[in-house]
Amino acid sequence: MKDTVINEKNVKIPLYVAAYETISQWLKDGKYKAGDKLPGENILAEQLQVSRGTLRQAMLLLQEDGLIINHQGKGNIVLSNQDMSKSGLERIGNPIVDFCSEPVDRVVTTIGFQPATQKHQQVLKLRPSSVVAVIDITYYSGDTPAGFSMVYMPHEVLDNSNVDLEDTDTVYRYYTELLETSGLYSDTKIRLGQARERLANILHIQEGEPLLLLEEVLYTEYDTPVLSQKLFFGPDQHELSIRRKNDRNIIKKSEQ
């Protein structure tokens, strides 16, 4: 009881996160609605029994979530009490599933292994002796193919995970969990592509038909490549949502 940490379901979280979650819940509950001004920071801090500095850390998190904005002299204004959980392409997820107009209810996963090609050696920072797992995933809405992806993963990544490579469902589950790793980031490119023969067969479309195509490499926060993948979106089924943003920091772009 000396000072700082708190239990909630046997895990301890920082006070400022607890404060963030409390206020977050207030907004969800409609205690404060869009446009309302929150009580002053001193008052909130006292109510939550934390220092003002700690409370301000919580406010920062709320801002990052787009739930409030604050302005010097005015106060902290509620922007939205929506459940902003559905995030766009700016967050890592599975776009084929997330943005499909029909729910994706079935996936077919296959896995194989091959030596790292030169390109893989480059983008995944591998040695020539490395092996990469090739995971092909086909997504279906009912019987309609909704998309297809080719995932290349260094063998070491899979190796550290105790995944049963015979069980393709487990492989797919491991893949989706991997995408939720905290601190992950990507270099992603989106462009227009065409269905070649193999892809046309998989997606049940004409050869040469135009497709949305996403190609990316995922890295850990330490810049270690985790996987590279290429996603093909079924035609007329996907619309990619993004929240674009300008910084609020008014940092002068240095001369130099």
Next chain:
Amino acid sequence: MKDTVINEKNVKIPLYVAAYETISQWLKDGKYKAGDKLPGENILAEQLQVSRGTLRQAMLLLQEDGLIINHQGKGNIVLSNQDMSKSGLERIGNPIVDFCSEPVDRVVTTIGFQPATQKHQQVLKLRPSSVVAVIDITYYSGDTPAGFSMVYMPHEVLDNSNVDLEDTDTVYRYYTELLETSGLYSDTKIRLGQARERLANILHIQEGEPLLLLEEVLYTEYDTPVLSQKLFFGPDQHELSIRRKNDRNIIKKSEQ
């Protein structure tokens, strides 16, 4: 000299921003290279003559820029000394210009006015009596059309800006400056589209040809709609780059 602010080119900036810019410059200059560990926060704070708390605010900015990562117990590690200035689609800019394979060297702007349609009234939060400016912009790389955009802007937005509506260059310049407004955010959708007759003429392509298409509404940080626009990307000339990211916050998604 009492305490906190500093002049640099007759503007005063917070100490933590100054610290951020100093360290930023160190990285650009190669004083610390990718993979290096920065000196400890106490040492840095003393070198820069600020408190550790202030220095940590600077470190936060450096992290947001992706220049460093820090890990408890280990230290602050340099990720990159690149000039990470080229930002992707996750930041607001002009994607037709930013992602064109050939430099866009010419734009043709036209402007007109019309009563707000029902759709405009909804997305731009206007009254039926409102007027919207319709700004059409065609982008060229040399003589090749690179893209086309239709921008709908409430008349009030333009009205507050003293733009000479006769001078279309000024209108375009105002539009690009508007995109740099700090705190701006968007709801953006990307999908596959087809060139209809008018667009096919403008972009010098076949009618029905597939196109990348971006549709979005921009809002101020106060949730006031600023403009809605639809961008058409010339075929085979654009590849959209995005940096996707997972939060480093390990915030449990609340049950509820």
Next chain:
DNA sequence: TCGTATTTGTACGTATGTATT
């Protein structure tokens, strides 16, 4: 229009917790 009060922003110092080496 002009102060004054309120509210957030910046900054310092200090203490202690926790992860890594």
Next chain:
DNA sequence: AAATACATACGTACAAATACG
């Protein structure tokens, strides 16, 4: 086990923007 380094937390003080009488 000890030293090092970042993370969290509190308290205090003043600056700066805004709101209000």
